[in-house]
Amino acid sequence: MAVPSHENRPRPRFRSSVTDRLLPGVRRVLLIPPPAAGFEWGPVGPGGGRVWRLLGGFTFLQTSAAVANRTPGINISDGNENVIRSYAPGVVAAGVSQRVGYWPASSAPGAGGSPLIDNVPVPELLIPGGWTIASQTDLIQAADSYTTVALVIEEIYESWQDVTLHHLAEEEEALAAAGLLSSATAPRG
DSSP: OOOOOGGGSOOOOOOOSHHHHOOOOEEEEEEEOOOOTTOOOOOBOOOTTEEEEEEEEEEEEEOOSSSOOBBOEEEEEOSSSEEEEEEOSSOBOTTOEEEEEEEOGGGSTTTTSSOOTTEEEOOOOEEETTOEEEEOOBTOOTTOEEEEEEEEEEEEESSHHHHHHHHHHHHHHHHHHTTOSOTTTSOOO
């Protein structure tokens, strides 16, 4: 019986893109603390060794009685410059509470019909560590406020080592919060 030669084995294909090196992601809901009145929510972004794909989300924009038409939007930045800004096709008038959705245009609730006034179309792209997502509202007033900010993301890791380190750090934080770690084993911050 002949032993197969290494030259007869299939060779792994060359991987040139970042998406080829990423592990399958985990979908989760990211709850963002509501900002103070007159301020935007965010910025939030993935940590090291992780990449996000923004799948959607929502918030409520409570506008003050100050007369102005606000245009809710979303801003994705690489940490230095704005990469993408996207705005809802409609405006939010003064003195109302309006649901604002963040969905890819192709999968927005009600997609296929007329555009949703409250939907901010988000691009379908990968958001690497160091990049951020935040709201961007034209003509926001000092008494306007965002509440209940929730983003649905797919969190993708670049390696199994990143997955393991991330989960170990989360476990250490939970144990420390419960007072179950001694000071000698407490996570370093």
